[in-house]
Amino acid sequence: MGNHVRLQQRGYDVHPETKSTYDRLSRNMALVVITVSIAPLILVGGLIFDQFRSIYREKVYSHLAEVVDKHKDTIDSFLREKLHEIQYLDRAYSYDQLTNHKFLANILRGMQQQFGRIFVDLGVIDSAGRQIAYAGPFDLLDADYSEAPWYRDSRLQETGISDVFLGLRQSPHFIITVNNDDGERRWTLRATIDFLAFSHLVENIRIGETGSAYILNRSGVFQTRPQEDCGQDLVLTPVRDIPFPALKDVTIRESLGSDDEDYITVSAPLKDGDWTLVYQQRTSDAFSAMTRSEYITLAIFLLGGVAIVVMAVLISRMLVVRFQSIDQESELLTRQMAETGKLAAIGELAAGIAHEINNPVAIMIEEAGWVRDLLEDEGKSMASYGEMERALNQVSTQGRRCKDITHKLLSFARQTDSLTGDVALPSLIREVVDISMQQARLAQVDFHLDLEPDMRPVHASVTELHQVFLNLINNAIQAMEPSGGTLTIACREEDGHASVTVADTGPGIPAANLSRVFDPFFTTKSVGKGSGLGLSICFGIIHQMGGEIDVESAVGRGTSFFIRLPYPPASHSGESKNKEMNHD
Structure with missing residues (x-):
């Protein structure tokens, strides 16, 4: 839901069906990652777990068998020694x-x-x-x-x-x-x-909390006292024998006690089979270390599994969000390219219309001049001569104005004209201001021009500089809509460079967006009102000319763009000194 809101705030429209598709993709990716990661973990862990249990059980059985066998030998040796001592007395x-x-x-x-x-x-x-x-x-x-x-x-x-x-x-x-x-x-x-x-000799076997030893005779009667926790009332029912070929005289058996506990009993014959040394211990006590290790291992596996699941979900979600962002940006790019194509088509259409209008306007001006000549020769005696002369002057004035407007429109519309030459920045800026004047009036924006008239020309493309200044002026006018404001354009020579400042009194740019204003397709305008390419194109044009463009802004205090363009070398400036720029 949070991603949906963020994309909408950036100008993207996330449809419910599309969101459902991305959610399915995220789930599928997470399931694949989890399956591929956890399946081998479970298989390998299960195999290791089984092998560990088997080896540990064998180790415990072997240890108990060896302890009982050695203890049996100790007791038999004790009995033989005492018997031999009595035999010695009898013989001595x-x-x-x-x-x-x-x-x-x-x-x-x-x-x-x-x-x-x-x-x-x-x-x-x-x-x-x-x-x-x-x-x-x-x-x-x-x-x-x-x-x-x-x-x-x-x-x-x-x-x-x-x-x-x-x-x-x-x-x-x-x-x-x-x-x-x-x-x-x-x-x-x-x-x-x-x-x-x-009895102390027999009871010397004490392993764990419940392990103890005792001796039985052939009738199953206790010959030594068992420990309290495995008393004489405890009845053991054999469940299965554990084969242990290493010590043939030792028998290992798993039994079920009358207290519903599982026991391990290890027995060995004493006194030529008349007695039996029995060691018994609860299975849970005998394998307590193994159980503890199993719990720790299981906890580690569970934590690892949870970590894998969490990371899989997070990574898949991050990737899907990134895919979603790329798709949305691609869709937006397609729309912006379509808008750019429309603008190019409109530019071509405007150039054609301007050219078509320019020809009739030229004819109108010529015809008005011819009529004036006729009036000068033959119509001075007419009562309406003064009114007709005024009308003809008005037609000539407005015709020249139309011709000037179409001339400027044609000059701007020639996008393929990238030839460079000496450009007088003050006159070029005035020309762009004239084109934007009507839009400025509607937006209640006043121009304040501070142009140094005697500046040296720069060596650049007229068309490209047209585009740069028009973009900056239009952006400033749109930023100050509808409350209006003042657009200040200053042009002067500073430190051997041509310096141009375009400053508005608009709402300003937030600090978070200030570093991205020159990024392609970055715009704070709604879809259809801006492509996000204008400032990026300006940045590319200025840097291609060897210049610099910077921005300063603060919320509520307006925005200022600073352009620095280099002057051509002295030899080049001398060669181009007498050339005139033709904007037709």
């Missing part, structure tokens, strides 16, 4: 030494000093399941373990590591056993492992 000391309470207490104290309080107590159990020797903080001497599941299971193998249980001490723990048979008797050396130390 005899049955009699181990069943000595004081000796067994010294061994426990030495082990605790060396390894910390990982070993809680030591004990020797006979073949009937009764603990016959004990060193530790509890009163477990003579305790009967014959019906304890861990004891019955351990009797079937040389060594054993029990599940975690409460037992007689009513606190979670597990036992390492070494069975011995010296031929005379069977007995078992047992050691209790501190559950808190072992």
